[in-house]
Amino acid sequence: MLAYTLRRIAQAVPILLLVSLISFGIMQLVPGDPAAVLAGPNATPDELVHLRQTLGLDKSLLTQIMIFYGNLFQGDLGYSIILGEPVLKVVIERSPISISLAIYSLILTIVFGLFIGVVAAMKHNRWIDQVAMAFALIGVSVPNFWLGLVMIVLFSVHLGWLPTGGYVPFFEDPIGWFLAATMPALSLALMQIGLLARLTRSTMLEVLGQDYIRTARAKGASEPRVIIKHAMSNVLIPVVTVLGMILSVLLSGSVIVETIFAVPGIGALLGNAILGRDYPMIQGGLIFVAAVLLILNIAVDVLYAWLDPRVRVQ
Amino acid sequence: MTSLEMNDTRSEPSFLRRFMGGRRVRRLLRHRSFMIGLWLCLFVTVIAVLAPVLSPVDPNKMAIRSRFQPPSLDFLLGTDNLGRDLFSRVAWGARLSLAIGLGVVLLNAVFGVLLGALAGYFRRLDGILMRLSDALMAFPSVLLAIGIAAAMGASAMTAVISLAVVYIPRTARILRASVMQVTELEFVNAARAAGAGDLHILRRHILPNCMAPLVVQLSFVFAYAILSEAVLSFLGLGAAPTDPSWGIMISEGRSYIREAPWMTVIPGMAIAITVLGLNLLGDGLRDVLDPRVKMEH
């Protein structure tokens, strides 16, 4: 088990290196630069050249790469050009916001996804099943940013139930956090709920058709007992594997949802960094996010290996 | 799923022929969600193909005087802030969305198969290819697409390429897994023993047996591509801004969401209907062709 975990972690290092090289390469191809963003439309070419120098943007690609990795090995991700703050500090400030949002939508996903999936499987081919699956299908078909816009109009403007966006730290004001985070979490979760519900239903149907379930039923076990004790434990294995995937989608797929709801998370941060050509922010931020996602995936794989020992051998 | 059925198809090299016609097609035609999906997709395709005929006016024709018209008999789906006819724009948008989706699917089919087959069959390449795909997949997909799109400038081609880069590693992985599975099977060993070369085995024996998961995956890639293209275009990085793209229409409409909600709602519905159709189609294909695959990302 430990050997497996260590092996997975060792594999992650070259991947991170690749991630950062790829992002460096892409950003070098992106035209426009942060100096132009800062200096505004009325700056002269001379002023722009000067600002580029003061920002260190005139150095050669190789020099920039050397400086970046030199700093990286000292645990320094550099300074954001647009925000003027250390990248690491900003990333650490913003991460909890995205993470709390991701956890909220993960909870929504698990609760609703499992519930809908199990109910649909138990009432297989009846109207409840049809309705549940229709809902799940709509969930995976509706663009989440569009849903966000529509929800703002509906829940904030017309009904006045929820704030239009923003973020309230959980530990300062849990209720405020809950109100502000509900719409973004829901827009993020809807597609994942649909996916999980569909997966749960099909796995459940498969499990319910297995011999040991029939045996349990034949022995007179009550239906809830069959579902909970025998079926669910088998459904959980594939569910755990997709949860890692879902969580990484929730963490990274939040660029647009965070932008629409003015949530200052890591997605909005990096999306804006790309649009503003904030090279150090993009570099440092991506490495950080990729590292988090990799660790998460490793954790899921290890969990999976623990649940299903056959995997370890592979 | 029955194990009998699976072995049956796996050991039959002329799978492709049977895939194209006969029993499976009949089963698909009886599959309810497949048929609903098929009709929805046909509906969208017909609109896309006939856009030049169906559109009452040029989708980019401005008429400032008749801006912000709600849906009515004169303007079937209303007009936008520049007085452009939304019906025409949605119809032409269908063209663009389907074209981009198709482009992504084609690139996925070609490179996904190529890389997946290489990694799955030639185990020595596996390490490198899989680490590369790990790295690409470790990127948050939207950010990767935004980065590529920013580098190349907004155009339909950019959208196709950046989305292809996002989805190819995923397709390649699925293909790799099936190639690895099929390679273990008896008839492959038999072919190898009979002195067949690697390429021959791959082409004639292995790949035809990996088509089912590939087709299923591609149908979902199509759906995701259309959703993601809308995201990119919404952010100004997808289709060229002059194109009537659904994502761009939503982005333009959101400034007027209170006074002219149809500008936002209608293109959103268009996306949802198309993606729904593709998802239903994919569900049907999966049920009939490849009951093992349960979920793709």
Place this chain on the structure above:
Amino acid sequence: MTHRNSKNRLRGLLVAGAMAMAAGPAYAELCGNVGGDLVLGMEAKLGTLDQHVNAANATRNVAMNIFETLMTRDENMAPILDLADSLDVSDDKLTYTFKLRSGVKFHNGKPLTSADVAASFDRYSRIGVDRSALGSVDHWETPDGATFKIVLKEPQASFLESISASTVPIVVVPTEQASAEATRLEPIGTGPFQLEEFVADSHVKLKRYEDYKPNETLESMSGFAGRKQACVDTVTFRTLAEPGARLAALETGEVDIVEDVPTLSKERIAGNKDIVQTQLKHAALWLTYPNLSEPPTDNLKVRQAIQAALNLDEIMDAMSDGSYSLNPSFQFPGQLYYSEAGSQYYNQNDPEKAKALLKEAGYDGEPVRLLTTRDIPRLYTAAVVMSEQMKAAGLNAELVVLDWPTALGMSVNETKGWNFFYTGWITVTAQGGAQSLRNLADPSNVHKPKDNKSDPQFMERFNVLSTSPDLDERKAAFAKAQERVFEEVMAIPFGVTPKNQATRANVKGYVPFFNTRVSNIWLAE
């Protein structure tokens, strides 16, 4: 501008201030109520608060409540002293001696001295975006802690206009910040508000600086200067990028002031008695300028043809949803230099004339590339409508739509690949006079003339405009320079849009300006 080199006028202001002081502690009257959190819904994302290197409007909206300057612009955009209470200009016009106001303290508690001012000018001349404003300076010195002296190499009539320019103001920061690298300035100023919390993409929170020393030479605020008082305890600038969400937040009371009300929504919220609408009538001049180095816009006849083809009413109507005024000038109406010279070339809407000119020019369908961005919807709309009008006149107009940093970089750095660029001038126009035409003059030349030399006739008039000591002469020069811009089609002004804003009804004392000011605003019970 009127008192550009007249110490008497500035002394006069001082006297007025002294009289106001004699009338009693006036600033308490500035606040009808004290306390509360004022929340503003802002349109644009905010970057670094380093005001020396950031030209963004969004930055000034916040930063100019934290920082103050030696000189700035008043409500009518004339130069005015702020951290100094007197200025002496030597007879040879080479030495400018500022006496600093006493009792001013930075947010870190240290008193303001001339060393801080010198350090700020040092930093600005090193990295400031608009450091050419200090180009004619020989050196500065600090004879004592309250005196700051600038010595010029040669007399420059527009020197005070330059150092009081408000696009990228020379804000005064503490000495130890002089060496701060670009974008990493710590936001410590002398203003009525100090920074409490800055979360980019979300919000900035300011709180009252209790030891603030108001400028009592004026009765109230004027521009960024004058008597300011923090009436509210805290101010929160919230970034709400979605226009729908922004207004909704005002309607539900989540925010107290919104920076921008969509034209379409004005009517609907007019019926809401909890909301008061305000307007700055002339807030931005929208325009396009051609690239004089790239065919076919290197050909004057082609440019004139395009100028003749345009229906500016339609362009402005489309880009503003109907809230605009036509404006055949590079000044806003009511400004000192406003002139309609050359207006016969403005808004001609004559496609036939355009076609004739094109024939004369020998135009044979070369593409005319309109470089714009969707990040600023108005610029995009202007280009789209303009391209349609150009096509109707027989021009092969092509849109080149890039994201803002790319489009901007291209227009500044490249002389190839584009023929027209679109922009909006806010402070450039508002500052008036030479500043308003500076972008078309050497060495700025946004319109990329051949060899980076602007039209000689224009430059001759521009030089009079920027150096003549006589106001009437300068005004005449402005009119003639503007006429030349129209004749040569160096830029095409479209028109002016107002800034439509709205506040909750309990917000008192809010006066719209080119940038948001949060002093002297209070929340009624």
